Amino acid sequence: MAEESQKWVLMVTAQTPTNIAVIKYWGKRDETLILPVNDSISVTLDPEHLCTTTTVSVSPAFDQDRMWLNGKEISLSGGRFQSCLREIRSRATDVHDKEKGIKITKKDWEKLNVHIASYNNFPTAAGLASSAAGFACLVFALSKLMNANEDHSQLSAIARRGSGSACRSLYGGFVKWIMGKDEKGTDSLAVQLADEKHWDELVIVIAVVSSQQKETSSTTGMRDTVETSLLLQHRAKEVVPKRILKMEEAIKNRDFASFAQLACTDSNQFHAVCLDTCPPIFYMNDTSHRQASFLNLIISLVEKWNRAAGTPQVAYTFDAGPNAVLIARNRETAALLVQKLLFCFPPKSDADLNSFVLGDKSILKDAGVESLEAIESLPAPPEIKDPSQRHRGDVSYFICTRPGRGPVVLSDESQFLLNPETGLPK
Numbered sequence: 001m002a003e004e005s006q007k008w009v010l011m012v013t014a015q016t017p018t019n020i021a022v023i024k025y026w027g028k029r030d031e032t033l034i035l036p037v038n039d040s041i042s043v044t045l046d047p048e049h050l051c052t053t054t055t056v057s058v059s060p061a062f063d064q065d066r067m068w069l070n071g072k073e074i075s076l077s078g079g080r081f082q083s084c085l086r087e088i089r090s091r092a093t094d095v096h097d098k099e100k101g102i103k104i105t106k107k108d109w110e111k112l113n114v115h116i117a118s119y120n121n122f123p124t125a126a127g128l129a130s131s132a133a134g135f136a137c138l139v140f141a142l143s144k145l146m147n148a149n150e151d152h153s154q155l156s157a158i159a160r161r162g163s164g165s166a167c168r169s170l171y172g173g174f175v176k177w178i179m180g181k182d183e184k185g186t187d188s189l190a191v192q193l194a195d196e197k198h199w200d201e202l203v204i205v206i207a208v209v210s211s212q213q214k215e216t217s218s219t220t221g222m223r224d225t226v227e228t229s230l231l232l233q234h235r236a237k238e239v240v241p242k243r244i245l246k247m248e249e250a251i252k253n254r255d256f257a258s259f260a261q262l263a264c265t266d267s268n269q270f271h272a273v274c275l276d277t278c279p280p281i282f283y284m285n286d287t288s289h290r291q292a293s294f295l296n297l298i299i300s301l302v303e304k305w306n307r308a309a310g311t312p313q314v315a316y317t318f319d320a321g322p323n324a325v326l327i328a329r330n331r332e333t334a335a336l337l338v339q340k341l342l343f344c345f346p347p348k349s350d351a352d353l354n355s356f357v358l359g360d361k362s363i364l365k366d367a368g369v370e371s372l373e374a375i376e377s378l379p380a381p382p383e384i385k386d387p388s389q390r391h392r393g394d395v396s397y398f399i400c401t402r403p404g405r406g407p408v409v410l411s412d413e414s415q416f417l418l419n420p421e422t423g424l425p426k
């Protein structure tokens, strides 16, 4: 370690995307190691619209590991953080920063403490897999800081220990989490099926629902499912393995019809498995909730549209929360989709269109809706039974995005979340 001064601070900042599963992960065969009961496949979302930025730093002046999430200090004592920190520390190697005159040996890392600051460019409470991007970013940034020479697949197995779905955020494009066979989980990791350029026509629209509801957490929900659902056993053993092969083919051939059919069916089966759990988990089916009617309306709209068109135009998928993720086959379809969605779920009258549609706003221009007045005069979609009923205010906002790249290191100091002198939040 550079002895001349105890004041030095070394840091790395990284940015990592979030991902949405099109073949779902639900159920663990090992809770501590986070080993799943089946493979899963996801699409990485463009980090320009949804991502986590994390700065990690090390200094002999730090007396303990500390972390700040969106500016607020959080505890690192949880088992999942500890697993990630321990695993990545054990892979640390010598670091020599000639410019700063800092030398850290492999052995030093055991004693050195780190400061971590993480920020999501989307509301954490929106339930958009913030833990996936978060743990992926933590592990990726620490691996760079500690010079852990592991490839992204090896890093994904460490991120998996933070949150299962996090392992798929180590790659851009289309990603498979291979469940693996090893008891210790060494072969349970993510691989890239295709990068984001492979199928860049796809447009992804996320409807974020206004909901005060506290959802059942994925971790608790899937524990109950594993303990009680026979349908899950059938799904994991008989259904998913075949579906994974078909989904890989669909992605390889950019076969949207097959992709959409598989994604929708798998999302529906995931929710069927939730309902087959004792006590049942109602992510979508509780008719006493306003959000349930929102989800049902979206499903019926997409199903009717796809049937009328003769071939799928849009795929839907829903995770363990009330938001809807819609994947359109191309921009033209996405513009139509946005029209239909804005008709059904217009903003409250005092809303600002700029904060109602986030992400790639150019879709609004394609859809010909560039003002609140334009939303009011949209034609009723033919799929809607009762066009007089518009569900005003049920959607908090939409995010338009696309398949995106994997983790990157950021070199622009203005994006660092920790002060380079003190290692404390800026």
Ligand code: DP6
Residues within 6 Å of the ligand: 020, 021, 023, 024, 025, 026, 034, 040, 131, 162, 163, 164, 165, 166, 218, 219, 319, 320
């Ligand atoms: C429904 O990765 O959040 O989003 O491993 O317990 O942290 P833990 O669960 P998590 O579960 C995600 C479940 C899902 C489907 C998916 O992303 O594949």
